[in-house]
Amino acid sequence: MHLLVSMVMSTVRSSTTPFICGLDAALRVVSGKWKPLILFFLAKDPKRYGELKRCVRGVSDKMLIQQLKELEVDGIVVRTDYKEIPPRVVYELSPFGFTLADALIPLCEWGTEHTDIIEKALVRRVTA
Amino acid sequence: MHLLVSMVMSTVRSSTTPFICGLDAALRVVSGKWKPLILFFLAKDPKRYGELKRCVRGVSDKMLIQQLKELEVDGIVVRTDYKEIPPRVVYELSPFGFTLADALIPLCEWGTEHTDIIEKALVRRVTA
DNA sequence: ACAAGTATGCACCTTTTGGTAAGTATGGTT
DNA sequence: AACCATACTTACCAAAAGGTGCATACTTGT
Numbered sequence: 001m002h003l004l005v006s007m008v009m010s011t012v013r014s015s016t017t018p019f020i021c022g023l024d025a026a027l028r029v030v031s032g033k034w035k036p037l038i039l040f041f042l043a044k045d046p047k048r049y050g051e052l053k054r055c056v057r058g059v060s061d062k063m064l065i066q067q068l069k070e071l072e073v074d075g076i077v078v079r080t081d082y083k084e085i086p087p088r089v090v091y092e093l094s095p096f097g098f099t100l101a102d103a104l105i106p107l108c109e110w111g112t113e114h115t116d117i118i119e120k121a122l123v124r125r126v127t128a
Numbered sequence: 129m130h131l132l133v134s135m136v137m138s139t140v141r142s143s144t145t146p147f148i149c150g151l152d153a154a155l156r157v158v159s160g161k162w163k164p165l166i167l168f169f170l171a172k173d174p175k176r177y178g179e180l181k182r183c184v185r186g187v188s189d190k191m192l193i194q195q196l197k198e199l200e201v202d203g204i205v206v207r208t209d210y211k212e213i214p215p216r217v218v219y220e221l222s223p224f225g226f227t228l229a230d231a232l233i234p235l236c237e238w239g240t241e242h243t244d245i246i247e248k249a250l251v252r253r254v255t256a
Numbered sequence: 257a258c259a260a261g262t263a264t265g266c267a268c269c270t271t272t273t274g275g276t277a278a279g280t281a282t283g284g285t286t
Numbered sequence: 287a288a289c290c291a292t293a294c295t296t297a298c299c300a301a302a303a304g305g306t307g308c309a310t311a312c313t314t315g316t
Contacts, residue, residue, distance in 0.1 A: 023164040024234060027247045029239075031159050033274065036151040047300055060275065065294060074249040085283045086292040096242075103238035104151060109152030110231035111150025111157075114224075118153045121202040161304070177263055188305065193264060213313045214262040258316080265310075272303070280295070286288090 027098065029074050034059050039093075042077065043101045044093030062072045076100055157202050157228065162187050162195045167221075170205065171229045174220030204228055 002123065018128060030036065041055040052066055053098060070078040076097035082088040082110055109116065158164065163182055169175060169183040181192055196219060199205040204225035210216040221229065239246065 001243050021164060021236060022241070022243060023158075023168065025234040025243050026235045026238065026239030027155075027159065027164055028250060029246060030151075031155065036149060036155055040149050040151065050291095053293095056287090060277095061294070062276085063274070066274095070253055073252045075245065081293090084292095085281090086290080087282085087294080089293060096245075100238060103234040104209060106231040106234055107154045108149060108151040110228060111152065111154030113150070115150060115153050117203065117224075118157060124201045125198055178261095181263095188307095190262070190266090190306085191304070194304090209263090212262095213311085214260085215264085215312085217263060260315085261313100266294090268306090270303105270305075273301080275300075276298090278296085278298105281293090282291100282311085285290080 024097075026100075026103070029031050029071075029076065030104070032070065034063055035071065038064075038067060038071065039076075039101060039104070042091060042093050042097070046090050049087075049089045049091065052091060073095075154228075154231070157199075157204065158232070160195050161199065162191055163199065166192075166195060166199065166205075167225075167232070170219060170221045172226070174218050177215075177217045178221065180219060189212060199225075 030039070037059075038052070039055045041052060047055070049064075053059060053061070056064065068077060068079070072079050075094060078092050078094045078097075080090045080092075082090070131196070143235075156244045158167070166180070169180060177192075180190070181187060184192065196205060196207070200207050203222055206220050206225075208218045208221045210218070221227075
């Protein structure tokens with residue numbers, strides 16, 4: 001289906017929702033500095049908090065927790081607390097989260113394919 | 129292809145680039161409050177500045193120009209100034225821009241399909 | 257002279273987002 | 287009774303993104 005078509009469908013819907021197109025809605029879920037990475041690593045397999053933190057290099061506790069919480073209320077991620085001491089908490093994608101991961105594949109491929117061009121462009125944004 | 133696979137491919141690449149996965153790169157291009165909408169309307173057909181502004185309801189001149197400029201340096205959008213008075217400037221998607229639009233289709237559909245759930249979740253983000 | 261029409265620039269402010277560094281909780285181990 | 291591991295919290299600050307309103311350019315038609 002052409003982008004136009006899928007967007008027009010959502011425009012029809014927009015009369016009853018605050019979103020004009022589904023793209024808007026979807027981007028609110030995935031935008032956040034560390035969310036792509038979190039999705040990346042959780043798509044692989046469930047992970048304990050500390051384990052995940054080691055994967056997502058450079059993230060602070062505050063940020064990681066915050067982004068995980070948002071993904072959790074969005075229903076993308078499931079948090080399981082084993083109530084042990086020391087704490088053991090496992091994060092994983094929900095089935096809904098996996099549908100999102102699937103929808104992201106083409107975008108991810110597009111990004112991978114054009115990484116160098118995008119990179120140069122981002123530099124140009126500042127320079128020019 | 130599974131999300132994992134396409135992401136792992138980009139991870140290999142990441143040794144030479146600042147992006148860990150293509151998703152990161154792609155999201156930098158489309159994130160911006162009005163960019164989804166701009167893509168939406170330009171995917172349909174080329175538009176003059178004022179025409180586009182009327183489509184993207186609520187956007188200010190400053191924002192619209194700014195987002196268009198970024199999309200332009202990113203190579204997504206082409207700007208054509210006809211050097212007339214009063215000014216006539218036309219914006220349209222480049223071929224590269226259309227490849228992006230294609231890659232966004234599944235995400236757009238995903239968003240459209242789950243608009244109501246996402247909406248509720250965004251409210252919950254604030255409440256809880 | 258001057259108003260109309262069109263795309264853009266700029267100065268200033270508010271809001272949102274992200275970052276740093278410290279602190280808390282708890283039961284088992286020493 | 288001090289200490290460890292682990293997940294999470296908090297207070298505070300910096301940077302980025304977004305918003306408002308006014309200014310500018312220039313030529314055609316009045």
